[in-house]
Amino acid sequence: MDKQYNKTFWNFIFIAILFGIGSVVYFSSKSIDYTWRWERIPQYLINTEPQEIRAPFDGSIKLSANKKTLTVMPDNGEAPQVIKAFDILKVDNGDMVFEGDVIAGVDNWRIGPLTWGLIMTLKLSIVSLLFAVIIGLFTGLARISSNPALRNLSITYIELVRGTPLLVQIFIFYFFIGTVFDLDRFTAGVAALAVFTGAYIAEIIRSGIQSIAPGQMEAARSLGMNYVQAMIYVILPQAFKRTLPPMAGQFINLIKDSSLVSVISITDLSKAGREVVNSTFAPFEVWFTVALLYLVLTGGLSWLVQKLEKRLSASD
Amino acid sequence: MTEHIDPSIIVARDVEKIYPNGCHALKRVSLSVNRGEVVVIVGPSGSGKSTFLRTLNQLETISAGNVRIDGIDLTDKATDINRVRAEVGMVFQSFNLFPHKTALENVILAPMRVLKKSREDAVEKGKELLYKVGLADRIHSFPSQLSGGQQQRVAIARALAMLPMIMLFDEPTSALDPEMVGEVLDVMKSLAKEGMTMVVVTHEMGFAREVADRVVFMEDGELIVEDTPERFFDNSSNERLQKFLGQVL
Numbered sequence: 001m002d003k004q005y006n007k008t009f010w011n012f013i014f015i016a017i018l019f020g021i022g023s024v025v026y027f028s029s030k031s032i033d034y035t036w037r038w039e040r041i042p043q044y045l046i047n048t049e050p051q052e053i054r055a056p057f058d059g060s061i062k063l064s065a066n067k068k069t070l071t072v073m074p075d076n077g078e079a080p081q082v083i084k085a086f087d088i089l090k091v092d093n094g095d096m097v098f099e100g101d102v103i104a105g106v107d108n109w110r111i112g113p114l115t116w117g118l119i120m121t122l123k124l125s126i127v128s129l130l131f132a133v134i135i136g137l138f139t140g141l142a143r144i145s146s147n148p149a150l151r152n153l154s155i156t157y158i159e160l161v162r163g164t165p166l167l168v169q170i171f172i173f174y175f176f177i178g179t180v181f182d183l184d185r186f187t188a189g190v191a192a193l194a195v196f197t198g199a200y201i202a203e204i205i206r207s208g209i210q211s212i213a214p215g216q217m218e219a220a221r222s223l224g225m226n227y228v229q230a231m232i233y234v235i236l237p238q239a240f241k242r243t244l245p246p247m248a249g250q251f252i253n254l255i256k257d258s259s260l261v262s263v264i265s266i267t268d269l270s271k272a273g274r275e276v277v278n279s280t281f282a283p284f285e286v287w288f289t290v291a292l293l294y295l296v297l298t299g300g301l302s303w304l305v306q307k308l309e310k311r312l313s314a315s316d
Numbered sequence: 317m318t319e320h321i322d323p324s325i326i327v328a329r330d331v332e333k334i335y336p337n338g339c340h341a342l343k344r345v346s347l348s349v350n351r352g353e354v355v356v357i358v359g360p361s362g363s364g365k366s367t368f369l370r371t372l373n374q375l376e377t378i379s380a381g382n383v384r385i386d387g388i389d390l391t392d393k394a395t396d397i398n399r400v401r402a403e404v405g406m407v408f409q410s411f412n413l414f415p416h417k418t419a420l421e422n423v424i425l426a427p428m429r430v431l432k433k434s435r436e437d438a439v440e441k442g443k444e445l446l447y448k449v450g451l452a453d454r455i456h457s458f459p460s461q462l463s464g465g466q467q468q469r470v471a472i473a474r475a476l477a478m479l480p481m482i483m484l485f486d487e488p489t490s491a492l493d494p495e496m497v498g499e500v501l502d503v504m505k506s507l508a509k510e511g512m513t514m515v516v517v518t519h520e521m522g523f524a525r526e527v528a529d530r531v532v533f534m535e536d537g538e539l540i541v542e543d544t545p546e547r548f549f550d551n552s553s554n555e556r557l558q559k560f561l562g563q564v565l
Contacts (some may be wrong), residue, residue, distance in 0.1 A: 213410075213412075215410055215412035216412060216414065218375050218408070218412065219406075219412035219471075220414075220426075221401060222401055222404075222405075222475075223401065223402070223425075223426035223474070224399065224401045224426060224478060225429060225430055233425060233429060234414050234425075238414075238415065241416065312416075315417070315418075315458040315460060316458075316460060
């Protein structure tokens, strides 16, 4: 029998421990005289500062009557510059301006470097995930094939990929394969991630298929279905359901592993973090923010997979 | 369509099965079954009766001999085994329903994918068959929500949906609780009455006596006795059969 615990009490203990850990972080930062500057972070996520419009050359300002159109008349008789889209006006009719002076501003929101990094990480993850699943599915099927060539090829691939560090693979993909086939950074990064994750997914799919009772394949074949039909309609849907939890773990790993492609200068979330640290000198805040953003991605994925698992459990 | 004068729809001749580990599962087993005939195979466990049944649709490959279904040689490399299997229904001891599909989906899957029937046609036929096996009210249930007897009846409906010429039953009641055996046997009896060609591996001697046209006794991979139910159960002079019947009856 399960022991009955006092829920309120133990939940309180849980909160207290979390609070304790938080305090330790806070006081240890105090002890090294760290000044927290959280206010510097938001602009690297979303920049709400007005964008400046500068004078393209020396000249004078001419405004239309309703002040909606701004024209910069050049001194040297070249074509005038007409600016229509602006929200803030910094000059008046007849003002003399020099090249580079701020003459107006635009009030639009811009995405900051951390958000760009997040988008790049998301893009990298989704594209490599797609290819990894395709590679994994075919390799997994080849792995259990009775054809020795297919089987040995897939075993070799899986062992090669699992036996070498991802970082080394990324370098090989970028510097060797990337040079031979003239791949850009993004393609090389995606290829390395997809090939790496594909090997793990292949093993997950293999174990999923092998966990389905042989009677399922026999029943499908006895009804006249060929091997491919039996796989598509009978075996894989069941295997898919069973492999969801390990698959979710692998997908989460992929998102985290994608941070390694920053070594080939892809500005993903991690590299963006490093760059922002260089310009803010606020490493603690930036890395905590970056960690939080990764958590948002992986947490969101976990949540999606859990919903999917629930939906698929209808037949249990 | 067929112009066979030969009444035999299944002809197995000198079937041998030797597993890679050296186990000699079938020793020169020969059996022919006529259209509309019900043949029941009995024998102690490990006698090779299930193995033999499974060679009839090549779920089990054979080492020597040959099997002909409706004149088509299954051992011939040119034979499209999937087309033969589509005409030979099989019911398994452990049901082997597709757990991710409802009863109706189990029944309509193969007609749609193998016979390329439209969904409407398949559903109509599927409902009719599930009604016939007494499961009209459970068509949208998943296998996990059905009792063993109900699952086995869905499995029979699933095999029938392919409109087979032959039905193979591999110990269809052995995994059932005793109170559910009757409902499955009833469905099989009505099938036999309709003139379905059936080969049944079972331990249900009552069924064999009542329904079978012929009963076959196998032991140690050999076909030992093949006779009508009356002579098989009451007048057999074979010692090994008498010993076996003495144990099970």
